[in-house]
Amino acid sequence: MKLPQVNILEGITFVVSDMRGDITPDPDEPAGLFYRDMRHLSRWQVRLNGNQLDALSGEAVEYDEAVFFLVEPTGTIYRNPTVSLLRRRNVGDGMRESLELTNHSVEPLPLELSILFGADFADIFEVKDRLQKTGRSYRRVGPDQVTLGYERGDFRRETMIRATDAFYTDESVTFRIMLQPRETWRTEVEVAVATANLRPTVRRAHEPNMPYGLQEWLDAAPRLESGWDDLRRIYHGSLVDLAALRFYPDTIPESSLPAAGLPWFMALFGRDSLITSYQALPFVPEMCRTTLRALAAQQATEIDDFRDAEPGKILHELRHGERAYFREAPQSPYYGAADTTPLFLIVLDEYERWTGDRETVQALEGPARAAVTWMEKYGDLTGDGFISYLSRNPESGLRVQCWKDSQNSIVYPDGTPAPLPQATCEIQGYAYDARRRTARLARECWGDLGLADRLERDADALRKRFHEIFWLPDEGFYALARDGEGRPVPTLASNIGHLLWSGIVPDENVDAVVGHLMGENLFSGWGVRTVADGQPAYNPMEYHNGTVWPHDSALIAMGLTRYGRHTEAARLAEAMLEAAAYFQYRLPEALVGFDRKATGVPIGYASACSPQAWASGTPLLLLRSMMGLEPRRDGLGVDAHVPLRFGHLALSGIPGWWGRADAFSLATVATS
Template structure:
């Protein structure tokens, strides 16, 4: 089987195949048609006279469409094929597939074209962990169609394959064809999906669900004018990927936001979605507004140990698959992140600063106040001003509830795990920034100067206590975390760059922190590593202990610029944007952390999501940093600092409270 994957997607629907367009059973990678966290086709293989075809070309045309040009294998280079198949596929909330067979020979051809299909209805987590099913599969042949179904109690999913003129069995469909010389035959197959807890089950079709076309989406974004040609392609790719990942959340049906990433995270997330909203504010502010409203609608209001929910907490993720439905994974929405709640306040303020949309900020005031109270009460259970986390669902909950949420991410330099509960450094920075930003909103939008003053006093006290507890004077950087005994975890990580972004670091410490971030132990040449090379815990291929994450680097670069280290920020931006150009103009979720001078090319983490929303947003955030874009009331200000390879960089039509403005040099 060809190894190259062809991915097409629209919102929460995506299809992964090989370059023939086939999905083979037992495919190690997550091949198939997926919708709302479940696989609706696990096999989809085309056969000509019972044999697989050979791919001459298989390419996505756009994010939601792919074309495959196939030929009948002859078994020898001395005999040219006479039959070709053009396979065109479009994905919406289902799939439309067009098949065109041409007889290029001088004699008639009698042939059978068939498709083998299967639907295992695997939950995305079952695919990832290779688990089996416990419910009942069923099939039903109808006139010109077949229905593949799965049910477990009231939980039910269906896939309907409609193909007029085809002969169906429960596992295949076929066409008996007689083509004259040079004759062409075409047909269209429609695959619709259904999801419901109870009957009747509505079928959703393949047609596009986005009222804003890709062309309109691109036209509404600022125009990039630069002499850096690779950046032009990367910018466009980022916008297209964000468009592809858009879906309409159930709670805000009139506007879109991006799913976190293909294939594992095609859902609403708290942390990821908020960071993407922040990244895209100068380009597509609707994504930020929708994210804030969708997350507010799902904000926790009660305690629930199974879901790690507490009043005022912003969710971690919202899933729709079988395992969450039956509680085999934390029931959805799941609230196991300690940073999404302060990030909600940060992004709400940033949204207002950019757009001037006071109505949304006033509408979300009760949610913001609940988030503030969560930071004070539930996030800081012991009253020391620090936000700590430890899941109350040890069987299913996340052990780590910061952005580095893999089980072994919060470690001492020798690889020993930090004890629980953990207070990671960057979350304290977020909490500091969130208080200051909420204070501004309280004063300017909510007419509550008393709350503003209280929050500012809390921020000052938090900063003082944070520096005392986390600063490591002998090392010259901040501890990764405090462990369960309030002892510093003295591991050098990229988390300290988030502290620069939040502004919690005193200026006197900034140069030392920056020196560590940009030194050879941390900076790989492609970006800042998640954990320093040379430590026992370091592994360049470990998910959070040595890799290079684009969104992480965008935040670090913004933090460097905030403290005046513009040259260092430009180095990170140039490295990341060069890595994008060498990766098909698309940054993956993460890169391995091996030094650039050893590999000479960026290498994607083996199971990295691609496209991934906050990786797609990274070039956009880096552009903002390079141009020094900042909102100032009804004006957009700019202070460009460009890498040496770029002499001209301009964004035309940046949206905001000022209407549209141009910025650059």
């Protein structure tokens, strides 16, 4: 029987262990110490006199710290243990472990405490796909440390293990101790990492990634008060998880942005970082500025088929592991996403509206103009005015390049995959919104009235043509996509909710769209399903074809709010927040799409990332939706519609161009 996992992280460094604190080689589990997309420890096991210890408790006490309490095994319930071990682990750019061994008996005890270690230096994709290494591993044993290394050409990674008064072999560090009765022995073991291919970098285990800590991060965010205690816990947990996911990109080392999610996506992702930054803008705006600047610094400037790059395109993913370094995978960076570029423009405008930071918007005018050009020249593959996608790299590139990027996510109602190239409906909404927003920036920040007028005309034309092509009058909803043969894909899916968020839906169609979104086929009782029940393509346990994604539902809630459908938005927000309370106040990446009436409790998707950035940001966006927070020319706008169960909602110290502002509302909306 496997013990529960205990995960701690700080930015792009994380540790996954069992409840004992042990890291055990297992091809089915991503256990280990990971740094910059590679595993620097694949084995880390404590033994007392050669025996495995029993865990009485083991859990994360902070996002970057875990505590494990172990005892010697006795083999019977009739004899109590006499030796205990307290392991306290911290992660930074490496790992530090404090050990406290206590003799609870009345006799002196000679003890031998060992840590067995190993490092396979697996790239995160080698872990996920069980691929074999091709480089050379080595080990060096010195008088005060062991170095585990891996090299392949000029690529090298190392793990250094240090402790005092220890005996070393190439696979263990051992302490020989004579413990007197009631005596406690203490020591520390430090694990540092080195990355030779990234300029001289040797990280100490306890070296902080962050220039300011968790409490400062929390203090800078607005203060929440609510009549529902769980909401305060959820809000606090979201801020803590976003703090944990922060990392500092190489191009902008002085400020942070969010990694996408533990364990597989601890890296910069264009779509994830942009949406998370949008969610967090009224709370922690720093991440948004950094995300925009980091993505602009990596914007494609030329065509590269291997990486799906085209001039002006915003990246999908940036990795630093071995496979990316040797171009065995295209993630250095990879540009296989058709929605990141319009999302970049949307978030750039939203950032200026909230912060008034025109200096950043003016500095990013060039990248923004290049993004517009990409939408017009490269995004429109078929010349029909819609953004569609077809990978330039069919061997290792992504087939589907919208947010639902599974191979089988864009399908007909019977489950048949739609032929490429695909133009999904929500990306057209993003393109419409991006043009409207960039027109505002051109007029108010860049002084280019000609560009502003042209983009507004293009947006209006796109809106008209989109309705003509994508609206399905007999079904009363928009097609999921237009396929490579110009046919609509008439699958009812959550994508239509993003159209409300973008504002592309004409008023006469809103009732029909909302009716589907909040109807029993799409709304599970916890959130909006990615694909509606009642169609053969629906599977409540399929990654993108029936699950409920919190960020998806949060964007839909914002769309409902945009169109004045406040009761429905409040109902959706309440349901999602109620679900969070079942997961220790942390929403996972996705939920199984089973009906709430059937299960009574929300069910997490089996391999969901947790914490995951845009799931962590979801409660923040739902708070914005319920409070109706909008930046206006005269300050912060508030138009609250709060579910009755919350009693009241208050946010104090909301940051923006106005400085700090407060918002308060009594609960007024009956959601059932």
